[in-house]
Amino acid sequence: MASPFDEVRFPLDVALRGSGGPRRRTDVVATGSGREERNARWAHARRVYDAGSGVKTLEALAAIVAFFEERRGRLTGFRWRDRLDDRSCAPGREPTALDQAIGVGDGARSRFQLVKTYGEGPSAYTRPIVKPVPGSVRVAVDGVVRTDAQVSVDPTTGVVAFAPGFTPPAGARVTAGYLFDVPVRFDTDELSVDLDAFAAGEIPRIPLIEIVP
Structure with a gap:
């Protein structure tokens, strides 16, 4: 339990x-x-x-x-x-849907975990983000921002879910910006x-x- x-x-x-x-x-x-x-x-x-x-x-x-x-x-x-x-960006800045890479589409996967990456290259650290601030998350696929009708975010787990018909195609880069606790x-x-x-x-x-x- x-x-x-x-x-x-x-x-x-x-x-x-x-x-x-x-x-x-x-x-x-x-x-x-x-x-x-x-x-x-x-x-x-x-x-x-x-x-x-x-x-x-x-x-x-x-x-x-x-x-x-x-x-x-x-x-x-x-x-x-x-x-x-x-937040998904530097302190004092406003988050955008392009801030953090959270996955790559394969044509079938419809759920992605919010993450924040610290640093670059092979030593970069990726942290799961499980408590986004409700209403703050913005999601994009290959740079195109998705609407609330196309994607939803669970504020208690940080899981991003795409609606049927809007699953990211294979090779598409999924990004997000957000505030979090x-x-x-x-x-x-x-x-x-x-x-x-x-x-x-x-x-x-x-x-x-x-x-x-």
Whole structure:
């Protein structure tokens, strides 16, 4: 049975001031000669965040406590807006349907997963995008933008589905542009806040961790 997930976003005013980014897991073993053997444990990075730096008022703190209680601590996942990395294009730009290559048609395939590619060449990393912002996704086939009647996007999985009769032909390049959230959960079952310290400017710790698709 799938773990619970609420399609709601963490309070945006706090998230946009939060901190964090990608984490990877690499085993490093030193040999007797001093050389290293390195092995990647994870195929995909797992993002970690701390929302505490975004909490500036007592009202915001109370809202986070309420959100924490609604999610039952670590139990239920939710959406998080990563200010640094929340779109198919560079920060500050508007997404277009040509931003990211998500597949090549074969004449029969009608479903494509949204992805975002980092870097170029053989070392480029392709990340699945599973929580696009509803209404933000634009899709093109060989540079021609498709209408909502021709293609649909599941905002809970990031799967692009072409309607019957509009399947991309063999060799056609399928691209997309979008805004997206990161699926996360609280990485603690306890929020402990010292109100005197908070009033004096101490930042509470509110850890979050990405849920791997």
